[in-house]
Amino acid sequence: MSTAQAHEGVKPAKKRFRIDYHTFGPFVALVALCILGFALNPAFASEGNIANLLTRSAFIGIIAVGATFVITAGGIDLSVGSMAAVISGVMIIVMNTMIGTTGTGVATVLVGCLASVALGLLAGFVNGFMTTKGKIEAFIVTLGTMGIFRSLVTYLADGGTLSLAFDIRDAYRPVYYGNLFGVPIPVVVFGLVAIAGWIVLNRTAFGRYCMAIGSNETVARYSAIKVDRVRTLTYVIQGLCVSVATIIYVPRLGSASSSTGVLWELEAIAAVIIGGTMLKGGYGRIGGTVIGAIMLTTIGNILNLTDIISNYLNGAVQGVIIIAAVWLQRGNLGRINIFRKAGS
Amino acid sequence: MSTAQAHEGVKPAKKRFRIDYHTFGPFVALVALCILGFALNPAFASEGNIANLLTRSAFIGIIAVGATFVITAGGIDLSVGSMAAVISGVMIIVMNTMIGTTGTGVATVLVGCLASVALGLLAGFVNGFMTTKGKIEAFIVTLGTMGIFRSLVTYLADGGTLSLAFDIRDAYRPVYYGNLFGVPIPVVVFGLVAIAGWIVLNRTAFGRYCMAIGSNETVARYSAIKVDRVRTLTYVIQGLCVSVATIIYVPRLGSASSSTGVLWELEAIAAVIIGGTMLKGGYGRIGGTVIGAIMLTTIGNILNLTDIISNYLNGAVQGVIIIAAVWLQRGNLGRINIFRKAGS
Amino acid sequence: ATAQEIKIGVSIPAATHGWTGGVNWHAEQAMARLEAANPNIDIILMAADGPAQQANDLEDLVSIHQIDALVVLPFESEPLTDPVRMVKQSGAFITVVDRGLAQEGIEDVYVAGNNTALGAVSGEYFRERLGEGDNIVVLRGIPTVIDDERFNAFMETIEGSGITVLDNQYANWNRDDGFEVMQDFLSRFPDIDGVWAQDDDIALGVIEAVRQANREDEMFIVGGAGMKEIIQMVMEGSELVPVDVLYPPAMIATAMDITVNHFTSNGPVSGEYILGAPLITPDNAETYYFPDSTF
Amino acid sequence: MAEFASQAILAASRISKSFGEVPVLFSVDFDVRAGEVHALIGENGAGKSTLIKILSGLEAPTSGTIILDGAPVRLPPHGEAEAMGIVVIHQELNLAEHLTVAESIFLGREWTRFGFLRRGDMQNEAQRILDSLDVAIDTNRRINTLSVADKQMVEIAKAISREARVLIMDEPTAVLTPAETKTFFEQVRRLKAKGVAIVFISHKLDEVMTLSDRITVLRDGQLIATVETGDLTPDAIAEMMVGRELSNLYPPKHEPDVDAPLVLEVDGLVALGVRGVSFALRQGEILGFAGLIGSGRTAVMEAIVGLSDVHAGQIRVRGKPVRFSGIGEAIDAGLVYMTKDRKGKGLLLNIGLQPNLTLLTIKRHIRHGFLNEASEVEAMERATRRFDIRARDASVKVGQLSGGNQQKLMLGKAMETDPDIVIIDEPTRGIDVGTKQQIYHIIAALAKEGKSIIVVSSEMQEVIGLSHRVVVMREGRRTGTLEGAEITEGEIMRYAAGLKGEEDDVHRASA
């Protein structure tokens, strides 16, 4: 009589050979994509290409780590792309201005980074404050700040482009183009941000609060969680992530204009959702987000592997792959035979 | 400390002398905007300008009526802008092709409209089907179809612009430029769509099911509501609305290209949310959506009517006004004295 | 694919509005033509949605396709300067089209469009047609350097002519925006003598708005680029659209031709090819009219 | 048996059910006949809710058959069985928060004319049904503005308004007071007289005895027996359920110390739904709060701990005036409040047990800034032992727990804070008699240790059995305070119904 089991109280979760599709799915989809890429063009697997691919995914990936917090806590931030643009712009202005004072070396770059972080925190706080204290839907607040930030960068650039003085570029270049033990710096930063994000979300009280708020705000309030403060903090974290992404972005293109970071918000949110975080909140996965970001970049890369498809259809192929990848990873995988055995 | 209910934004539906900010708020904000517009430039209130303004808001407005259904039932549709583009494109191709068979008269236009409706229904069904049966998040599905539709129109137009044959334009022009008892046709259509939408959402079982599903899917399921069917239908309604919007859009410029309808999805969703519908579903307001759509167009119009602000800052002003308008209408109105008396 | 195959990468902005659509079309045509004529040449065409993606594309052209030459129409000059330099460092032959890079000496060939000239030529025409006391409105593109160059050159040219610019607003090189902005200008200003739309897509929207307001007789409209619909109107002697200013998307094909020449002809190819921005009038319109083009 | 089966409208034959690999029901037989009330009882997690979910098609049995009108059927999923006349009141409140009362009552079977809703008719009908249940709820109110008990009444109204042939009710009375229960039972008897077959689940054995014709007992997913109600005493039933003899449900009351210091004083409290309430709580005392639905007991407690705005009045904790702005501050001051709305306010249903248990006290499981999982696991084990929480394993989501086990988890969550003053709202909602006894003993032990406890309960016996003193409320006011021998059912009812009222004009004046 196996009911006895039900009576022994709560046993620790069993770690059997059970496939959690939400953890496993995104990974499988990514592997499938890579196989497709290699089949299309073996150059896909070249070291250079892989390095490029990972480096690129760092921007969106870092922003998406922040977005994971916001979305897990039941919010949304549409302003990240514009925020990145305005932060880039201000960084460039600050650094160009500081050349006279601190020279063209690392000092100036550091001042620029400091400005970036300060601005990111501020922008995030503004979004969070208006959402929580102003009681305005996050969608509206960040739609508004998206317009505001985008305008600001246009204004700062006087309708044109802000470019980093060429003297400083040499000092700053390694942040994008350099590498640490062969790993590109942006990838290193991405990794660190992801690990930090994972720890905060899964191993601190704050992370638990985010999930609780996203899951049921009332329960969170009845559980002595300072809902407004935690929620505001998620936007601040998002701002910080945007500023970090910007810091590694600026040396790549050395400029900022009104077209910088357009639609990054959509990519970041897509990375988060592809990774298995729920848009309605309550459930976040940093690991999934990382894979989601890499997946999106990989799709773009795959389109460049071959020119059998008309350029006009790039978007369509991208759309199909995204849907297919997510379809693959959402339990539908279970219908494929080899997985059914291992699964429930 | 306010209660959870205030966060949810839903007030008890009492009918007494109680101002329901969700009904009243958007309207007040719109009136405030109009006063601002008139103050900046009296030409704002000219008959011509008002007609232009309302006519313009018809596109986004009609699409937003559809979006109200989707969002009320807890979904989201990011593909509407691209869908409008591809439907316009196909309509133009169909009509140009049919000239030989049905001539350059109303018959051809009707065939074009039929194609539009068929395509809208189909596109909506595809979105709905993949969301419900494929069990893929609406965000991902419609992000995918957004790319697919946009690519298709680029492909059909060979990267350029599809233009309606000039012979047909005369027969078709009145649909945009004509008027009925002095009211521009698009405004008439908008009005009819809004009324139909209001009736369906508030006076039919289907509308009630949308709210129930958006509010709590399990409850809806337990109440023997065919959740998947209703949800799919909301996307079909969205598709129909897009096709109606397209039918009045095409005669305006007689062309479609890959830049048609860019970012309309964002505008449509914004109109819905500004109007008081909740992004997480469960609560929809067609009336609010109509006002939201008009408000968005009005903001753009006001910016064109004055040159006191640097052009670069248009987006910023737009953002500020959107946030302010929504802030005004979300209960915060209650803090202003005259309203407090009447309110709670 | 023989060992001697020469790979040429072509990187252009995606077809997000009329002019870039034209660029795409001409690039596709040129690719087909050149590949057919030169069996040892493989052309890889990539279209990017923005500067960051274009930088990605350039990386991929090098790391995946190992191109021997690059033809690039930069989305924006500044952000693509470094990425193009990286391509150059891989040893590829570089042809830059339309928008110059922010630093000298990277490209081997520069096929330059001339946005300043487009603004100046348009300005000249307005000076000629209008004078003291006349009012015009200006519809601009998207806030970028290109738009700035055109606008500033135009404003400098008409300076001192007594023409008043009532207002300028961005219409994002988009027909719908052109239509709406013009509608608002029309409700705002009772007296408009001319419209500078600086782009044919915008101009098409402006035309419809003016027609709707029944004010065709009052003003004329000048666009830019050389879209076939507009050129046709010029050719037919339209009062409303008397002229156009050429800014040919076909310049991408020219650049591709030159680049292929570098590999097929014996002499080295280099230098600058600056395209003008000629005024298209009813007299010369026919030479610029390509009814088969999508643009 | 064949003859019996032919009389049964709905029957389950050799039904087994497993969730994943865990079996929950073992070959259970059950049937219900027209015009009878068949009670289903058993410990928490015995499988009662699961069985009725199977009987209504919401869950598919792993094996066994459902027989409707003598013929085996496969019930359609998703509540479509309602079209066959099988109507269910679920244990977990099952209403959409954004709909109004009238909309909820008619959800899924709206009245229409030419495709349009007959809103007025439905409103009137909804009003009529609510009136027949003797509840005053505005049919235009939205569900998310109702108290739990009102929501339950709406659920009941929804169920009895449907054309039921079989009406299945899973603990419908858990949050109802005896008065509400009485009117509700009248409606049930009316339906029974009309020939409706009724299945009734409850942990309140007196209700079971009064209402039912037959009783089926489940234990650990096994069918123990089906018996005629008249054949058994409540004690015998309890014994069948728990599998052991149950002696005195309530622990002996220790004498309260009249000189003990006052730990909580409330003076002229005014808040939403509270109109000038005063009372005091001594150290080591158990203070009961009784009253009808909506009498404002919950509102008082929520105002005290800072979950809702206090408009006027004074609250003192150990003599010091306090005004908490959130429950966090209350907890820091040694107060804890356990809500009665476990689904809406108490627990996160989509995550596991452990994070729920420690949500309120997560700070205690932080080492060097990071969560210490071992310490959380330990807390979970502690609570499991203390409150006898039963779940398959820690990976189960709270939403999948049986109702009673959710309640126990919530108690555990509140007690994790190690409070001096404990306010518990409906502490034993949905808990079986065996565990109830344990919980009562825990409460009594806490009081003996010197903790002070407020028990808000709709279960009269519970208030009487536990409390040293009882505050009775009516319409947001305190109408009486009973002590010692005064604490009787009749006396409480008289105050609660407004037949007797304390002279508390003083308090009202001061408010």
Ligand SMILES: Nc1ncnc2c1ncn2[C@@H]1O[C@H](COP(=O)(O)OP(=O)(O)OP(=O)(O)O)[C@@H](O)[C@H]1O
């Ligand atoms: N969806 C589910 N997934 C996994 N286990 C479940 C699920 N639903 C119920 N269970 C388990 O089945 C067992 C029986 O639960 P059930 O809800 O039927 O008990 P019950 O008799 O109604 O108890 P209570 O009196 O506490 O309501 C419990 O151990 C519960 O955890």
Ligand SMILES: Nc1ncnc2c1ncn2[C@@H]1O[C@H](COP(=O)(O)OP(=O)(O)OP(=O)(O)O)[C@@H](O)[C@H]1O
């Ligand atoms: N007169 C009133 N005006 C407005 N709201 C009220 C009024 N009375 C009660 N309420 C609200 O209705 C709800 C019912 O009160 P409460 O839950 O405190 O009653 P209760 O005695 O605990 O009864 P129940 O067991 O039904 O919950 C509370 O949330 C309270 O805010």
Ligand SMILES: [Mg+2]
């Ligand atoms: Mg090729």
Ligand SMILES: [Mg+2]
């Ligand atoms: Mg149960």
